Amino acid sequence: MMDELSLVVISPFKKNGTSALSIKDFEFALSFDLKWMSPAQASKVRDQAIMSSLLKIDGGMLVLNMDADPIDVPAGFKPSADLFREKGNLEKIMDLLVRDGGISKKEAVSRINVKQDSLSGLVDAEVAALLVAHDIGCDAGEIFDDVYRRVSGISG
Structure with missing residues (x-):
């Protein structure tokens, strides 16, 4: 399809x-x-x-x-x-994981949840998703910068 x-x-x-x-x-x-x-x-x-x-x-x-x-x-x-509709960073990262990481959307959600749980919920889902992207070798460059600015409070 x-x-x-x-x-x-x-x-x-x-x-x-x-x-x-x-x-x-x-x-x-x-x-x-x-x-x-x-x-x-x-x-x-x-x-x-x-x-x-x-x-x-x-x-x-x-x-x-x-x-x-x-x-x-x-x-x-x-x-x-x-x-x-403008996609949020989490959706963009999930698209990246599916497209460049070769995993299903369901697998991407699962890995993000596991990563977030492994960090005791200290990071939000976007950060956990970026870590998963890094783990499987996906380049999340621009999205990383957006998330970094948001979580660090830097306006940009």
């Missing part, structure tokens, strides 16, 4: 019969052709897709990092409002 973000990202490429689009054409397709979102939301989807490695930028063009040919976007598909 293809996740929602992947279906949204693939749609403009399938509609245009190509594996590369300009940023402008990609965002235009999402906001005006498909009428799924505002141009600002289309930019966020583009950024999310790049961060999730669904898209890459090559020579100023957005290029799909997957083969869209075998993927069918269901008739009447429309993204849910959840797609545009």
